[in-house]
Amino acid sequence: MMGSNSSSAWAVAGFATALLVAIVVAAFGFLSLLADLEPVGDPAAGILVGPATVAGSVGAFLLLAGTGLTRGLRTWSLAGLALLATWAGGILAGTIAYAASTGTVLAAFLFALAFMTVGFGAIIPVAAALVAVLASATVRAQRGGVERPRWPWERDDDL
Numbered sequence: 001m002m003g004s005n006s007s008s009a010w011a012v013a014g015f016a017t018a019l020l021v022a023i024v025v026a027a028f029g030f031l032s033l034l035a036d037l038e039p040v041g042d043p044a045a046g047i048l049v050g051p052a053t054v055a056g057s058v059g060a061f062l063l064l065a066g067t068g069l070t071r072g073l074r075t076w077s078l079a080g081l082a083l084l085a086t087w088a089g090g091i092l093a094g095t096i097a098y099a100a101s102t103g104t105v106l107a108a109f110l111f112a113l114a115f116m117t118v119g120f121g122a123i124i125p126v127a128a129a130l131v132a133v134l135a136s137a138t139v140r141a142q143r144g145g146v147e148r149p150r151w152p153w154e155r156d157d158d159l
Contacts, residue, residue: 009069009139016135017062023127024054028120039120042111046101049094053115056093057086057124065135072143075136082132087125090116 028039040050064085068078094112099105115121 005143006070008142010066012135012138012142013062013065013069016065016131016138017058019134020061020124020128020131021054021058023131024058024124027123027127031120031123037120040115041119044102045098045111049097049101049111050120052097053090053094053112053121054124056096057090057116057121057128059093060085060089061128061131065132068132069135069139072139073136075133075140078136079129079132082128083125086128087116090121090124094121 031037032039042049061082064081065078068081073081091109091112094115095105095108098108098111102108112121116124
């Protein structure tokens with residue numbers, strides 16, 4: 001029984017991570033279009049700093065969501081941890097990527113901190129907290145006995 005709950009929680013975490021990526025890409029695109037700004041405005045950063053930062057945040061979210069949903073963390077605890085983990089993961093990945101691009105660690109850390117706090121990157125932790133709430137609600141509903149909706153032709157009863 002525990003293996004079934006664990007695999008179900010990781011499956012929900014995987015789909016939640018895909019949802020997070022979709023929200024982040026859409027939000028970056030719309031905000032960039034409407035504000036006429038580049039997500040990573042620093043020309044020294046190069047083209048891989050933004051995707052690496054998002055990947056670091058999303059990776060942190062996947063690990064946290066999978067373990068948190070398996071262990072049954074409370075919804076708001078998971079949301080708060082998702083916010084912190086994606087923020088920290090983005091700073092770590094952004095620092096590494098920017099330092100690899102420019103060779104300066106302090107400037108890289110300051111760039112990543114600014115990007116994840118007041119730049120486009122601030123979208124990621126907020127979206128992660130929202131997605132964590134939805135994922136937690138999904139797992140709790142499954143554990144409570146709620147079944148997935150079925151199409152009419154999937155039902156066994158006669159209509």
